[in-house]
Amino acid sequence: MSTNTENVLQNHLTTARAGVAAIMPDFTEVRTNTVTPALVEPLRSGMRGPVILPEDPAYDTARRVWNAMIDKRPGAIARCTGVADVMHAVRTAREVGVTLSVRGGGHNIAGNALCDGGLTIDLSEMRTVHIDPQTRRAHVSPGALLADLDHEAQAFGLATPLGINSTTGVAGLTLGGGFGWLTRRFGLTIDNLVAADVVTADGQRLHTAEDEHEELFWALRGGGGNFGVVTRFEFALHPVGPEVLSGLVVYPFEQAPRVLAEYNESISEMPDELSVWAVLRKAPPLPFLPESIHGREVVIFAVAYSPESGDGMREIEPVRRFGDPSGEHVGRMPYSAWQQAFDPLLTPGARNYWKSHNFTGLSDGVITTIVDNAGRLPSPQCEIFIGQLGGAASRIAADATAYPHRDANFVMNVHARWDQPTQDEDCIRWARSFFEAAEPYATGGVYSNFLTADELARTGAAYGVNYDRLAAIKRQYDPDNFFHVNWNIPPAGDGRVAGVG
Numbered sequence: 141m142s143t144n145t146e147n148v149l150q151n152h153l154t155t156a157r158a159g160v161a162a163i164m165p166d167f168t169e170v171r172t173n174t175v176t177p178a179l180v181e182p183l184r185s186g187m188r189g190p191v192i193l194p195e196d197p198a199y200d201t202a203r204r205v206w207n208a209m210i211d212k213r214p215g216a217i218a219r220c221t222g223v224a225d226v227m228h229a230v231r232t233a234r235e236v237g238v239t240l241s242v243r244g245g246g247h248n249i250a251g252n253a254l255c256d257g258g259l260t261i262d263l264s265e266m267r268t269v270h271i272d273p274q275t276r277r278a279h280v281s282p283g284a285l286l287a288d289l290d291h292e293a294q295a296f297g298l299a300t301p302l303g304i305n306s307t308t309g310v311a312g313l314t315l316g317g318g319f320g321w322l323t324r325r326f327g328l329t330i331d332n333l334v335a336a337d338v339v340t341a342d343g344q345r346l347h348t349a350e351d352e353h354e355e356l357f358w359a360l361r362g363g364g365g366n367f368g369v370v371t372r373f374e375f376a377l378h379p380v381g382p383e384v385l386s387g388l389v390v391y392p393f394e395q396a397p398r399v400l401a402e403y404n405e406s407i408s409e410m411p412d413e414l415s416v417w418a419v420l421r422k423a424p425p426l427p428f429l430p431e432s433i434h435g436r437e438v439v440i441f442a443v444a445y446s447p448e449s450g451d452g453m454r455e456i457e458p459v460r461r462f463g464d465p466s467g468e469h470v471g472r473m474p475y476s477a478w479q480q481a482f483d484p485l486l487t488p489g490a491r492n493y494w495k496s497h498n499f500t501g502l503s504d505g506v507i508t509t510i511v512d513n514a515g516r517l518p519s520p521q522c523e524i525f526i527g528q529l530g531g532a533a534s535r536i537a538a539d540a541t542a543y544p545h546r547d548a549n550f551v552m553n554v555h556a557r558w559d560q561p562t563q564d565e566d567c568i569r570w571a572r573s574f575f576e577a578a579e580p581y582a583t584g585g586v587y588s589n590f591l592t593a594d595e596l597a598r599t600g601a602a603y604g605v606n607y608d609r610l611a612a613i614k615r616q617y618d619p620d621n622f623f624h625v626n627w628n629i630p631p632a633g634d635g636r637v638a639g640v641g
């Protein structure tokens with residue numbers, strides 16, 4: 141790298157850090173060893189894929205992630221085309237002593253896919269999905285997006301539980317836990333993971349499963365990117381679709397306290413095949429809603445019923461009776477289309493700041509807090525998302541996998557989203573103050589995949605009762621904490637506290 145490039149990079153780093161620190165005062169700088177010319181040539185010489193540097197035309201696109209608040213500038217991006225590239229990049233970075241980050245789908249809200257100045261292993265070209273319909277297994281490469289897996293599996297009438305935005309990466313979603321419309325019926329994404337290949341800090345690839353490197357396999361199911369670079373996921377698949385009964389039932393905001401209380405009451409009676417998520421936001425101009433409520437606050441219940449048999453109309457009927465709906469659009473649609481239904485509201489490129497709580501139930505107190513804050517949305521794109529879990533996901537012990545939050549029946553995501561930097565302060569302040577007001581009603585646990593960049597102090601809460609076991613496994617497989625650009629678990633005994641870097 142030329143001196144000029146290094147200077148430009150350094151200036152960008154300083155500006156970016158100052159910007160983030162102004163908005164997020166709790167932000168702790170990641171400890172970074174930067175890329176030097178000593179890394180670039182050995183790296184290039186052993187890679188099939190390209191190594192992208194700051195002076196390359198492809199660089200700015202390659203460093204872009206879903207959340208436009210993230211403006212990190214890696215010193216180099218190694219775009220891997222296969223496992224050999226990943227092993228080579230890990231070994232080279234390790235030998236030279238450079239900071240490493242790993243990018244799957246690039247959706248992580250905290251921007252952990254990238255590191256400032258270090259080396260980013262970019263897996264986005266590795267998107268192959270192979271389905272074996274006989275054994276009902278999916279073999280998934282680490283750059284695959286949810287839509288890639290759904291597309292291939294649905295060709296055989298199969299699916300595994302994934303998230304609700306089809307452009308999310310399978311890798312990051314799985315390593316944190318993963319939940320979506322099928323979770324109440326078939327468990328979390330990790331509950332369907334049967335094996336994973338991982339390149340560990342020494343550059344070796346290990347095959348992990350219930351009976352092979354079983355502690356490492358346990359840790360991968362909720363322990364995030366702490367243990368190595370996963371190069372292949374193997375999932376169990378289930379017959380789903382090709383159509384599911386799904387859609388939206390929309391209530392006017394005035395009925396919010398009543399319909400949310402009814403929602404909370406109804407969950408004990410709900411079959412596992414039914415998932416109902418609540419969204420409080422300003423109504424998009426949907427054709428089935430009266431124009432008079434377009435742009436006004438509403439409560440939207442998104443329903444998905446994927447039965448073994450029957451049409452599901454009877455099962456979703458209670459959702460229509462939570463109150464007097466303003467409109468609804470519910471019917472049978474292809475499963476893979478429903479998996480993409482929320483994509484238009486969650487496009488990349490906007491500025492985003494999230495705060496998340498887990499709840500066992502929606503008490504009157506939290507409903508009042510939710511309604512108060514939903515009445516003060518600081519931008520038309522802000523929303524409060526309440527995902528429903530329970531069902532099969534809750535019938536697994538908290539220590540059966542590294543993901544500990546089996547008690548959470550609801551995961552609330554305070555999703556602040558806007559376009560202009562001038563709105564940063566208002567939107568972030570709203571999310572934080574809502575989060576604080578809702579805290580007394582929450583379990584204290586948090587889904588690691590929903591943590592924002594300034595939430596280092598919540599890292600322990602993300603791993604909960606499983607933290608000590610994870611730290612011991614970290615000591616075994618990554619004693620030098622080489623993989624630390626993630627919600628970091630320092631190796632047991634090294635004296636550092638959890639957090640990024």
Ligand SMILES: Cc1cc2nc3c(=O)[nH]c(=O)nc-3n(C[C@H](O)[C@H](O)[C@H](O)COP(=O)(O)OP(=O)(O)OC[C@H]3O[C@@H](n4cnc5c(N)ncnc54)[C@H](O)[C@@H]3O)c2cc1C
Nearest residue numbers: 244245246247248252303304309311312313318319365370
């Ligand atoms: C719009 C939107 C909707 C979402 N909806 C849901 C949802 O419905 N359900 C849900 O469970 N989650 C959901 N999420 C959260 C999502 O699971 C996380 O953002 C997840 O981290 C995304 O994974 P990724 O591969 O795209 O991310 P990346 O940003 O690429 O990576 C995320 C983290 O995983 C690590 N990582 C990625 N790939 C690998 C690998 N192969 N090996 C080791 N470490 C790796 C990275 O280093 C980083 O620390 C949503 C996120 C967004 C932005």
